[in-house]
Amino acid sequence: MNTQPIRVLLVEDNELNRDMLSRRLTRAGFNVLTAIDGEEALILMRKVRPDVVLLDMNLPIKDGWTTAKEARLDPALQNLPIIALTAHAMESDRLQAIEAGCNDYATKPIDFPDLLQKIEEAVL
DSSP, X not given: OOOSOOEEEEEOSOHHHHHHHHHHHHHTTOEEEEESSHHHHHHXXXXXXXXXXXXXXXXXXXXXXXXXXXXXXXXXXXXXXXXXXXXXXXXXXXXXXXXXXXXXXXXXXXXXXXXXXXXHHHHO
């Protein structure tokens, strides 16, 4: 049985959101790495191979939609679970995230118990 903590890559440019979510995930037992933009996220995805990515969609340099699409073009990242994080709560926004290559979608403000369930479902 694997006793290693689940490695979560949290991609969030807002420092307050990143800090709060990172601390909550760490307290929940996850090994959390962070990135502040899509370029940094892709580098870490390839280098660290996290178990799941929590990807803010509104990022500087390279937004979440582009980041997810590029990850899906990389054979090494095609099966990496990506959960979109966004303040956009319309059904069309969810569909856009899924079409970009995200496996799931969570709206801000984050419902933490719901996010934990999505992470668990993504890595099983």
